[in-house]
Amino acid sequence: MxxxxxxxxxxxxxxxxxxxxxxxxxxxxxxxxxxxxxxxxxxxxxxxxxxxxxxxxxxxxxxxxxxxSDLLAQALDEALGALEAVIARAGADDHRSAYERLRATVSGSVEVLIAHLPAVTLLLRVRGNSEVELAALERRRRIDDDFAAMVAAAVDEGALRTDLPPDLISRFLFGMVNSLAEWVRPEGRYDATVIAASLTTMVFDGLARDGRAG
Amino acid sequence: MxxxxxxxxxxxxxxxxxxxxxxxxxxxxxxxxxxxxxxxxxxxxxxxxxxxxxxxxxxxxxxxxxxxSDLLAQALDEALGALEAVIARAGADDHRSAYERLRATVSGSVEVLIAHLPAVTLLLRVRGNSEVELAALERRRRIDDDFAAMVAAAVDEGALRTDLPPDLISRFLFGMVNSLAEWVRPEGRYDATVIAASLTTMVFDGLARDGRAG
CATH class of the missing domain: 1.10.10.60 (Homeodomain-like)
Structure with missing residues (x-):
């Protein structure tokens, strides 16, 4: 990564x-x-x-x-290609449950965001002001859809709690990952694997110590 | 709210x-x-x-x-005042554990963000280009510190899992709440209480169904 x-x-x-x-x-x-x-x-x-x-x-x-615009296109392709590869890798592994694939995708997205931080930061700011930007937004939308489908599959499998609307779960996970671009720095205190593992643990297992009631 | x-x-x-x-x-x-x-x-x-x-x-x-700059100052004061009130309310309740105060603060921050969405959006974009902005950043920093202290208190109390660095927890929670400004709309599908409760449940109790191993 x-x-x-x-x-x-x-x-x-x-x-x-x-x-x-x-x-x-x-x-x-x-x-x-x-x-x-x-x-x-x-x-x-x-x-x-x-x-x-x-x-x-x-x-x-x-x-x-x-x-x-050539430079913009190259940078956006770097970010989008890396995110698409995370989704593709998770989808290709038939031996894992939908839940495990979703966890791997969240964790992999964090690692991609940190490894390609400048390109992903640029991608997150794209507003559709040109052909290149519109094409990138369309690719990003397909990634969002694939991700939402993974959340739905994990819900269908019975692996996720049922008291949260699945579309909110997708939004929260995306927002959580993307928000890292605001503060993560390559020279920061924690490396990408620690950040990815910590975020994944928080959202799937919860911050509360086991056995504590909400 | x-x-x-x-x-x-x-x-x-x-x-x-x-x-x-x-x-x-x-x-x-x-x-x-x-x-x-x-x-x-x-x-x-x-x-x-x-x-x-x-x-x-x-x-x-x-x-x-x-x-x-008067209008900017008023808007930033609206957002900051509302966030400070959430922290103050949580801190004032001595009957609750640090963990309960932290949960209430996360949930209250989401409700404030949605209720004051335009002012909070403006606050999140402030970069310190003027006296008014620098003063707002300083107030925001104090809120961040108070929040980090709440996380630390919940850790000390033994209420949070111990395998995540507390400063990463603070960063994740702030990023998660702030990322809502990117997509929440007042006329959206879910009202503020549902969004606040869902986000709080996800980060404290986890998305995984109880009993599932990470």
Whole structure:
């Protein structure tokens, strides 16, 4: 789950590739762009801002990036692809109960959120202002539907308590996972596996010590 | 908890008070301003925008509002005051255990968030760009501290499970409650008491049916 290195505090120096002009590999350009989008908003960021961020001239930036929306599309695809993989992995395991698949999906979503924090943060802010954003929202909606179906399957199996409306359960779980983007930092006190395990334990097993009545 | 009426879909017509000039009471001005701030961002909203929203001229708006920051301060005070009251009420009840006080605070915070949704939404977006915002962040920090102290007291009492770090519990609970602002709507399917009770049951008692092993 930790394929992507955590964001360093200071950006790495640009790779020099010609006399006086910094060169960047595509991954570095993408990472720096996503940081900038998250800092000042995608819509408010111009190609000129991006050039300044990378220490390039306004014309040199086009050697690296054909359009701002390409970077957005790549970042959203990174986040969505990682979330879809969690759902697909859980669905592929026939030996597990619906309940176990749901737990694995919640835990896996937390790990993906932390491993791909900048891209997921960008995804969570998408409001549908362009074709790229609308397509991402549509993919996100399918993930939501798959997730809601998993909750329903766990309810049908009799594994979940019956006094909570299943659609509220889906909303709560999504909200809970997504809210981590507000405060989790890669250099934070707890690593992703501890956060994922703790959140999953809280929502499925409850904070109250066993035997305590609600 | 439901002192404030839910936002109507269509704004009420302005009260006419002079020939041709719409007059508004202070509460209506505040409510419409907060809606506008949430829609297009506080920093991006000018007094001219607010005048337009209210159908007033740029000079007439100053009969109603001396400064944009006054409206922000009032809205943030509404949200913070309501949250502080939940904490104070829980703290005042000596007959209850720390665990019961914590549960009541979580549930009460959900009800406050829904009852004061526009003001709380504004509060959650405050980033500290002015004196008013910094003061609000400071008050919010005190609420967070009081809440963390309640979690610690419930841990000390032996009421909470011991395999989760208490500071993560505080973060999770805050994130969970705050995430409701992303999707709860006053005209939604479930009323505030159902949402508050369901969320509280999930986080304290867990989604899993009793007797199921994690």
């Amino acid at each position: 930790w394929q992507h290195a955590p964001m360093p505090d200071t950006p790495p120096p640009p790779v020099r590739r010609g006399p006086g002009r910094p060169g960047y590999d595509q991954e570095t350009v993408l990472r720096r762009a996503v940081e900038l989008f998250n800092r000042q908003g995608y819509d408010a960021t111009s190609m000129g801002d991006l050039a300044r961020e990378l220490g390039l001239t306004k014309s040199a930036i086009y050697h690296h990036v054909s359009a701002k | 439901w002192q404030h009426a839910p936002m109507p879909d269509t704004p009420p017509p302005p009260v006419r008070r002079g020939p041709g000039r719409p007059g508004y009471d202070q509460e209506t001005v505040l409510r419409r301003a907060v809606e506008l701030f949430n829609r297009q961002g506080y920093d991006a909203t000018s007094m001219g925008d607010l005048a337009r929203e209210l159908g007033l001229t740029k000079s007439a708006i100053y009969h109603h509002v001396s400064a944009k």
